[in-house]
Amino acid sequence: MDAVPATVTIPGRLTPALLEAAAAPIRVDLAPEVLDKVAACREFVSRRLAAGDRIYGSTTGFGPLVEFSGRDTAVDQCDNILYHLTAGQGPDLPPRVVRAAALARLWSLAQGHSGVSAPVLEALAAMLGTDFAPAVPRLGSLGASGDLIPLAYVAGALRGEGSAYFAGHRMPAGEALVTAGLTPLALDGRDGLGLVNGTAVTAAAAGLALASVRRSHAVALTLSAVLTDILGSDPGFLSAHLLAAFGHPHAGAAAARLRELLDGTRPTGTRSLQEPYSIRCTPHLLGAVGGSLEHIGSVIADDLNGISDNPLFFPEHDTVVHGGNFFGQPVAFAADQLTTVTTQMGNLAERQLDLLIDPHRNGGLPPMLATEPGKQHGVQGVQLAATAILANLRRSTVPASVQSLPTNGHNQDVIPFGTQAALNALDAAAALRWLHGSLALALRQAVHVGGRRPTAPACAAVIEELVHAIAAVDPDRPLDGDVRVAASVLDRIVERAA
Incomplete structure (x- = not known):
């Protein structure tokens, strides 16, 4: 079996044993070179957008609406992606599955090719250090364009929207953030899409x-x-x-x-x-x-x-x-x-x-x-x-x-x-x-x-x-x-x- 350290450092290898460990609070250390690479990628995205490039999810609608322009501001563009995906049904996934998915998403974003801002990684790491877990319905993902719907609930809970669990108790997400000592996360369209556009729930489960x-x-x-x-x-x-x-x-x-x-x-x-x-x-x-x-x-x-x-x-x-x-x-x-x-x-x-x-x-x-x-x-x-x-x-x-x-x-x-x-x-x-x-x-x-x-x-x-x-x-x-x-x-x- 894989040894499970009390502290997880990124970069490294993500294993099933680490996914199991994330059921409880686990410390996640982001190496400086990781944050530097993420910041450099973010700056690259900003330059390309300033040059007038069309980039999916930043300047466009989503899915088949890619041929239409997105919303005018970055914050509105985040709402644009998250709100229409908050449509799942069924019982909540076990918190341990959601926390494992958050760790898996963090691992992908930390490789520095997604264009998200560093605070997204830091918020995921901080969440994993507490008993906080977003409340995520079981049904909604196709596992095709990422786990869009379940991860929209994760992103929403980190913003203080929807519901979440703290120490096994379900409550409004904003209340759970306060109880966990976490701050609501501000996101723009690129951050929102980066959080949802991967198969983290699939891989974690x-x-x-x-x-x-x-x-x-x-x-x-x-x-x-x-x-x-x-x-x-x-x-x-x-x-x-x-x-x-x-x-x-x-x-x-x-x-x-x-x-x-x-x-x-x-x-x-x-x-x-x-x-x-x-x-x-x-x-x-x-x-x-x-x-x-x-x-x-x-x-x-x-x-x-x-x-x-x-x-x-x-x-x-x-x-x-x-x-x-x-x-x-x-x-x-x-x-x-x-x-x-x-x-x-x-x-x-x-x-x-x-x-x-x-x-x-x-x-x-x-x-x-x-x-x-x-x-x-x-x-x-x-x-x-x-x-x-x-x-x-x-x-x-x-x-x-x-x-x-x-x-x-x-x-x-x-x-x-x-x-x-x-x-x-x-x-x-x-x-x-x-x-x-x-x-x-x-x-x-x-x-x-x-x-x-x-x-x-x-x-x-x-x-x-x-x-x-x-x-x-x-x-x-x-x-x-x-x-x-x-x-x-x-x-x-x-x-x-x-």
């Missing part, structure tokens, strides 16, 4: 989803090893020779990790010669996940550290370039792929849970892992909920990145819907944690109702931690909170092992 699913991948390997050990299965299916012959290096890496976790296990000798695929094929499935996450991670890293905006200004080449660097197709594809691999890990976890509660396949443990079947029901309700979670997760695998709909007067005639893809991946990541928490709770219950304690030290340590955190289901009690506790325990286990 995808980055947060990736960070969660990377942990869940490590959790899936851990739970698969613990299940194998508790059942007394022979780990021969993890043979290094076997996986080398398979030809996929990530499958070999997954098998190596499973062998490490199962080092010291003692098979019972009572299991079938060949285990079900939910055990026997775990290195192949989770290896494929590892390979996919490697590719997805490279795409998201490129996006987080590139410049998402239009137009771009290159003072060093004395040129202004109008183009499409706000088009979020790379992350849209990557986020849809992330949802796919997340769902397949969910399929695996649900099947492993089903195997563990079935007395015909679990080595004779009681049905539903109930201490007194009929009078007690063990994890029966947990499995029912897991089935519902998985069904909902499967429905989410319909890709967003190919749902293109012409809009905006056919200016945006092909669009990637990257924001929906990324938020969908983030939802899927949360669902996978619940499924893993459900399986972990069942594994903990299995050793209570007669299942053997793991014989591999690493697997035994996992069970001991779960036993310490969660009481046995005896008698029946509500288990919704225990599933979430188990998921958090698993996160801590894999973070320590990273």
Whole structure:
């Protein structure tokens, strides 16, 4: 895992771990050379405008209205961009997503090719140093011309308009600014367009989803090893020779990790010669996940550290370039792929849970892992909920990145819907944690109702931690909170092992 410093310095590399850190106040230091470059670019824009150049968003209307002149003053031009975009709908995005998006936008603007003023960067950095988070509705962005609508709410909140959260409480943005000790930000048209014309929400949501699913991948390997050990299965299916012959290096890496976790296990000798695929094929499935996450991670890293905006200004080449660097197709594809691999890990976890509660396949443990079947029901309700979670997760695998709909007067005639893809991946990541928490709770219950304690030290340590955190289901009690506790325990286990 990436180390997360208490202070973030720009320039540098923006990572999913830093996006997660931005959920809480984080200090962002802007190096002097960054502010110098931003100021020089801003001066270049001013010179070009003074020379009479037509520059999108500074002298023009927006979108298909580019052929019409914009408003006469810089402040009015900011209102021109922000007000017509303040049209989102739906529930608010979680504040941690909005704060991560603000950090991602800051990172892009700090590269000094967007023409915004230095106070914009300083305001974003100051915001991130507090508990302030703009209130942003979930629906509105196409991820095509940047995340226009959600980022308009971010810009508006920084001006003291709309609503915001402070320390988790929703209130008018002006009140939240005062509470946070922040000053309302004055913007002109170039600043306003620079704040909204990038895919920061898309990249941030995808980055947060990736960070969660990377942990869940490590959790899936851990739970698969613990299940194998508790059942007394022979780990021969993890043979290094076997996986080398398979030809996929990530499958070999997954098998190596499973062998490490199962080092010291003692098979019972009572299991079938060949285990079900939910055990026997775990290195192949989770290896494929590892390979996919490697590719997805490279795409998201490129996006987080590139410049998402239009137009771009290159003072060093004395040129202004109008183009499409706000088009979020790379992350849209990557986020849809992330949802796919997340769902397949969910399929695996649900099947492993089903195997563990079935007395015909679990080595004779009681049905539903109930201490007194009929009078007690063990994890029966947990499995029912897991089935519902998985069904909902499967429905989410319909890709967003190919749902293109012409809009905006056919200016945006092909669009990637990257924001929906990324938020969908983030939802899927949360669902996978619940499924893993459900399986972990069942594994903990299995050793209570007669299942053997793991014989591999690493697997035994996992069970001991779960036993310490969660009481046995005896008698029946509500288990919704225990599933979430188990998921958090698993996160801590894999973070320590990273």
